[in-house]
Amino acid sequence: MVxxxxxxxxxxxxxxxxxxxxxxxxxxxxxxxxxxxxxAVVITNQVTYQERDEVMPALGxxxxxxxxxxxQLRVAQQVRVASLWKSASLxxxxxxxxxxxxxxxxxxxxxxx
Numbered sequence: 001m002v003x004x005x006x007x008x009x010x011x012x013x014x015x016x017x018x019x020x021x022x023x024x025x026x027x028x029x030x031x032x033x034x035x036x037x038x039x040a041v042v043i044t045n046q047v048t049y050q051e052r053d054e055v056m057p058a059l060g061x062x063x064x065x066x067x068x069x070x071x072q073l074r075v076a077q078q079v080r081v082a083s084l085w086k087s088a089s090l091x092x093x094x095x096x097x098x099x100x101x102x103x104x105x106x107x108x109x110x111x112x113x
Contacts (some may be wrong), residue, residue, distance in 0.1 A: 001039055003031070003102065007046040007058040024059065028066050043067070 006027075011019045035041045037077035046058040055072075057063045070086035083094045 001031075001041050003033060003041070003043045005046060006043050007063075010059060011046075024066075026059065 010024055015023070031041050031043070045063065047055050048058045050056045059090055067086065069084065069090065072083045072085055073080055074083070080097050080099065081094055084090060084092050092101050098105050098107050
């Protein structure tokens with residue numbers, strides 16, 4: 001299951017910050033129940049810049065502790081890179097990937113030439 005741009009729903013709301021935090025907690029609990037049934041749950045979040053160009057989740061501290069794994073996708077020198085920033089069970093690392101007509105694929109040394 002992919003939930004895209006979850007921050008949009010909460011950043012544009014007319015509700016108070018406390019109400020939005022409560023709504024976000026209810027959403028996360030529901031998504032954890034889905035994941036407990038063996039469904040992969042991927043949630044995209046917008047990011048914002050703080051002091052000294054530090055990248056932070058757009059939903060702030062209320063969101064920062066929620067994900068089990070945090071992956072940043074970026075383009076570096078015309079190559080797509082996925083970086084594992086945070087994980088409860090995996091070591092930090094990076095992998096290059098390509099988006100093709102056949103889906104997301106590993107990038108081989110031959111692809112970089």
